[in-house]
Amino acid sequence: MPETPTAPTPPRQRRKEARPQELIDAALELFAEKGFAATRSEEVAARAGVSKGTLYLYYPSKEELLKAVISQRLSSEIEAVREYARGYRGDCASLLREVFTEWWRRVFDSPTSAVFKLVITEVRNFPEIAAFYRAEVVDPATALVGSVIERGIASGEFRAVDTRGAVMSLLFPMIMLCLHKHSLGACAPTLEMMDPHEFIGQHVDIVLHGLRGRS
Amino acid sequence: MPETPTAPTPPRQRRKEARPQELIDAALELFAEKGFAATRSEEVAARAGVSKGTLYLYYPSKEELLKAVISQRLSSEIEAVREYARGYRGDCASLLREVFTEWWRRVFDSPTSAVFKLVITEVRNFPEIAAFYRAEVVDPATALVGSVIERGIASGEFRAVDTRGAVMSLLFPMIMLCLHKHSLGACAPTLEMMDPHEFIGQHVDIVLHGLRGRS
Amino acid sequence: MPETPTAPTPPRQRRKEARPQELIDAALELFAEKGFAATRSEEVAARAGVSKGTLYLYYPSKEELLKAVISQRLSSEIEAVREYARGYRGDCASLLREVFTEWWRRVFDSPTSAVFKLVITEVRNFPEIAAFYRAEVVDPATALVGSVIERGIASGEFRAVDTRGAVMSLLFPMIMLCLHKHSLGACAPTLEMMDPHEFIGQHVDIVLHGLRGRS
Amino acid sequence: MPETPTAPTPPRQRRKEARPQELIDAALELFAEKGFAATRSEEVAARAGVSKGTLYLYYPSKEELLKAVISQRLSSEIEAVREYARGYRGDCASLLREVFTEWWRRVFDSPTSAVFKLVITEVRNFPEIAAFYRAEVVDPATALVGSVIERGIASGEFRAVDTRGAVMSLLFPMIMLCLHKHSLGACAPTLEMMDPHEFIGQHVDIVLHGLRGRS
DNA sequence: AATGAATGAGGGTTCATTCAT
DNA sequence: AATGAATGAACCCTCATTCAT
Numbered sequence: 001m002p003e004t005p006t007a008p009t010p011p012r013q014r015r016k017e018a019r020p021q022e023l024i025d026a027a028l029e030l031f032a033e034k035g036f037a038a039t040r041s042e043e044v045a046a047r048a049g050v051s052k053g054t055l056y057l058y059y060p061s062k063e064e065l066l067k068a069v070i071s072q073r074l075s076s077e078i079e080a081v082r083e084y085a086r087g088y089r090g091d092c093a094s095l096l097r098e099v100f101t102e103w104w105r106r107v108f109d110s111p112t113s114a115v116f117k118l119v120i121t122e123v124r125n126f127p128e129i130a131a132f133y134r135a136e137v138v139d140p141a142t143a144l145v146g147s148v149i150e151r152g153i154a155s156g157e158f159r160a161v162d163t164r165g166a167v168m169s170l171l172f173p174m175i176m177l178c179l180h181k182h183s184l185g186a187c188a189p190t191l192e193m194m195d196p197h198e199f200i201g202q203h204v205d206i207v208l209h210g211l212r213g214r215s
Numbered sequence: 216m217p218e219t220p221t222a223p224t225p226p227r228q229r230r231k232e233a234r235p236q237e238l239i240d241a242a243l244e245l246f247a248e249k250g251f252a253a254t255r256s257e258e259v260a261a262r263a264g265v266s267k268g269t270l271y272l273y274y275p276s277k278e279e280l281l282k283a284v285i286s287q288r289l290s291s292e293i294e295a296v297r298e299y300a301r302g303y304r305g306d307c308a309s310l311l312r313e314v315f316t317e318w319w320r321r322v323f324d325s326p327t328s329a330v331f332k333l334v335i336t337e338v339r340n341f342p343e344i345a346a347f348y349r350a351e352v353v354d355p356a357t358a359l360v361g362s363v364i365e366r367g368i369a370s371g372e373f374r375a376v377d378t379r380g381a382v383m384s385l386l387f388p389m390i391m392l393c394l395h396k397h398s399l400g401a402c403a404p405t406l407e408m409m410d411p412h413e414f415i416g417q418h419v420d421i422v423l424h425g426l427r428g429r430s
Numbered sequence: 431m432p433e434t435p436t437a438p439t440p441p442r443q444r445r446k447e448a449r450p451q452e453l454i455d456a457a458l459e460l461f462a463e464k465g466f467a468a469t470r471s472e473e474v475a476a477r478a479g480v481s482k483g484t485l486y487l488y489y490p491s492k493e494e495l496l497k498a499v500i501s502q503r504l505s506s507e508i509e510a511v512r513e514y515a516r517g518y519r520g521d522c523a524s525l526l527r528e529v530f531t532e533w534w535r536r537v538f539d540s541p542t543s544a545v546f547k548l549v550i551t552e553v554r555n556f557p558e559i560a561a562f563y564r565a566e567v568v569d570p571a572t573a574l575v576g577s578v579i580e581r582g583i584a585s586g587e588f589r590a591v592d593t594r595g596a597v598m599s600l601l602f603p604m605i606m607l608c609l610h611k612h613s614l615g616a617c618a619p620t621l622e623m624m625d626p627h628e629f630i631g632q633h634v635d636i637v638l639h640g641l642r643g644r645s
Numbered sequence: 646m647p648e649t650p651t652a653p654t655p656p657r658q659r660r661k662e663a664r665p666q667e668l669i670d671a672a673l674e675l676f677a678e679k680g681f682a683a684t685r686s687e688e689v690a691a692r693a694g695v696s697k698g699t700l701y702l703y704y705p706s707k708e709e710l711l712k713a714v715i716s717q718r719l720s721s722e723i724e725a726v727r728e729y730a731r732g733y734r735g736d737c738a739s740l741l742r743e744v745f746t747e748w749w750r751r752v753f754d755s756p757t758s759a760v761f762k763l764v765i766t767e768v769r770n771f772p773e774i775a776a777f778y779r780a781e782v783v784d785p786a787t788a789l790v791g792s793v794i795e796r797g798i799a800s801g802e803f804r805a806v807d808t809r810g811a812v813m814s815l816l817f818p819m820i821m822l823c824l825h826k827h828s829l830g831a832c833a834p835t836l837e838m839m840d841p842h843e844f845i846g847q848h849v850d851i852v853l854h855g856l857r858g859r860s
Numbered sequence: 861a862a863t864g865a866a867t868g869a870g871g872g873t874t875c876a877t878t879c880a881t
Numbered sequence: 882a883a884t885g886a887a888t889g890a891a892c893c894c895t896c897a898t899t900c901a902t
Contacts (some may be wrong), residue, residue: 266889
């Protein structure tokens with residue numbers, strides 16, 4: 001009796017392979033919402049649709065699950081940015097405007113936005129996370145954006161500001177947007193809040209505008 | 216006999232007046248460092264130099280202590296800003312530049328900087344904090360900064376951007392600076408980081424510059 | 431090698447069905463012996479042969495365990511009396527003598543005897559227990575015994591005494607017997623104490639005798 | 646400046662001497678109401694109108710206070726009964742009827758009624774109380790009432806019942822009345838309850854009536 | 861592989877007792 | 882003598898983790 005060729009993996013089988021991702025997704029939601037310490041591992045399992053014991057079949061402890069959550073999410077995003085920047089051709093401002101409006105808008109809408117809250121919240125308790133985050137996220141991002149701005153300064157397109165500060169001026173509000181989405185923004189409809197996607201565009205515009213011209 | 220080798224219990228001190236502030240200070244440090252849930256109430260007591268039981272003489276529960284920490288710290292800062300803005304005479308950009316460089320630098324250097332991390336981290340677990348923070352901090356701050364920018368737009372000093380977004384562009388990096396100080400920034404010496412005080416100045420400068428001229 | 435000297439933890443047993451009753455039995459013994467407040471929940475668990483945590487798998491709090499102890503024990507006895515009285519045919523005095531000598535002797539010998547001490551001791555702290563006990567035990571018992579005595583008075587078999595008082599004269603010593611068993615009687619062999627079973631018979635005899643004849 | 650001769654002891658002075666009794670009274674009320682373990686020593690002090698520390702000036706521990714409560718109350722009652730019986734002249738039934746109706750009614754109305762609940766509740770936790778109560782209360786009372794009944798049997802006034810049981814038939818309801826007053830009776834107005842004073846009279850009447858005549 | 865009953869260390873909170881004032 | 886702030890052992894309950902099924 002041949003299997004239907006269009007369903008190569010029966011549901012049960014597929015389930016099993018999907019478990020780690022389902023657990024990570026559930027954990028990210030809950031850790032970001034309530035904090036790592038305040039989240040019970042049974043809740044994570046329940047949200048992933050499995051029992052408490054099953055969680056421990058995939059991750060040896062709650063702490064390892066946390067590390068997996070952070071590294072797995074960030075790793076895929078890092079790869080996405082690399083891909084992005086690699087193929088880019090154009091001037092400095094355009095690249096920045098492009099990356100920010102495209103990449104950050106996607107990140108803001110995705111579960112990855114929650115990772116920033118998680119990192120902010122838990123780095124001090126887990127040094128490994130600090131090391132990983134700095135090496136894999138902060139440093140590459142700073143280097144990428146920083147080099148673009150430096151090129152802009154060298155070409156006279158931008159004023160001679162402190163590059164590191166300019167990077168912060170550009171990036172910090174992006175991160176804050178993600179943090180806000182998962183903290184105050186999740187508590188009740190914030191009235192006086194500009195639409196996040198539009199804000200990203202306006203913010204990049206204001207900062208790039210502010211970088212131009214004579215100092 | 217150089218000194219008594221047995222000092223089992225330091226002499227009890229009766230310091231009813233000073234305790235609440237000492238407990239709040241200790242709690243803010245620890246809550247911001249490890250998170251509310253991961254901080255043991257005994258640690259807070261120990262850092263304040265009292266025993267576990269004494270904490271409960273002043274605050275009926277760990278949760279009430281948290282609320283006291285947040286409201287007490289913010290209340291005094293709110294009062295400070297009010298004082299600041301009340302007596303101010305000058306143009307829009309000057310006011311903003313003044314407030315930001317003076318007030319935010321002071322906040323960044325003070326323990327209050329930790330409150331932002333605490334709020335971001337815990338609002339979703341404690342609705343009361345959300346309500347308080349929105350009513351006492353977010354709304355007044357947005358209104359204050361927003362009205363200044365609107366006046367700038369009305370007078371033609373600024374471009375006609377979305378005011379709410381401009382407020383975010385200005386404020387978000389200030390908050391991120393505070394968050395960073397108590398998360399990644401506290402883990403190890405960050406190499407590629409501009410000096411916070413200088414960054415505040417440069418950031419206000421860039422944004423205000425970016426707000427000027429034709430759209 | 432006679433036996434393994436290290437038996438650190440007895441093997442875990444999964445006995446979901448039997449646990450509730452075992453916990454209730456252990457709790458009744460200890461609550462009656464030491465009082466509710468003076469009994470540690472860990473003691474109850476230990477006497478039931480489980481760990482502290484297991485207790486809370488079955489009862490959400492010590493207080494709920496107390497309520498379960500009382501209602502479970504009394505409910506089954508109430509059913510027994512109903513059964514008893516339902517099928518009875520005979521004169522008043524005979525019914526009373528029968529019920530008392532049979533039913534009370536059985537109760538006295540059973541763990542249920544301890545419930546009376548528990549109720550006396552804890553009603554004032556737990557209003558729910560008062561309501562339950564009055565509705566399910568006091569009122570039905572008073573009604574049952576009272577109606578029998580009233581029939582006796584109506585038929586001229588008994589003197590015209592106050593029925594409610596006669597009920598008390600009959601029942602109070604039964605309850606006191608149970609209380610005594612779990613208080614002074616449990617402290618050391620009471621010398622001058624008539625055998626409880628014989629006392630029940632003699633007491634019913636004396637009171638019924640005392641109810642007869644002219645007033 | 647002469648003092649008023651009608652107030653030889655100024656209020657403060659009088660207060661100090663009255664303290665032990667006030668503390669005992671407060672403790673009896675609270676211990677009987679909530680149980681020894683569930684009563685906080687600060688509550689006792691507060692009800693006696695003093696501070697926590699003052700309690701420990703008069704009694705070295707909560708347990709010693711409990712013992713003082715019980716022995717002090719009972720000692721004075723014991724003395725009262727001795728006084729009563731010493732001077733009595735009359736037949737057996739009359740003595741019993743007299744003692745019961747007079748003495749028990751007074752006890753029922755006084756705070757002493759609470760001591761019975763306290764003894765029942767706490768004997769098993771405090772062996773000293775058991776010894777004291779047995780030696781000073783149970784044994785003398787049993788002996789006194791028992792000897793009267795035995796004289797009644799010897800004279801043919803009573804049937805040849807078991808004396809110890811007859812004592813129990815007489816006394817148990819008196820004690821139950823006291824227990825009830827401080828447990829269920831204190832929770833809400835018990836509807837179907839005969840007036841205690843009248844019940845005492847009727848009960849003695851029924852039992853003495855039941856003891857008479859041929860067996 | 862999956863489950864969920866069982867465990868027990870750990871943490872929040874209470875309260876008897878002490879002691880500086 | 883009186884107070885009440887301070888202490889810390891003890892207790893209720895939770896939850897990460899284990900393991901019998």
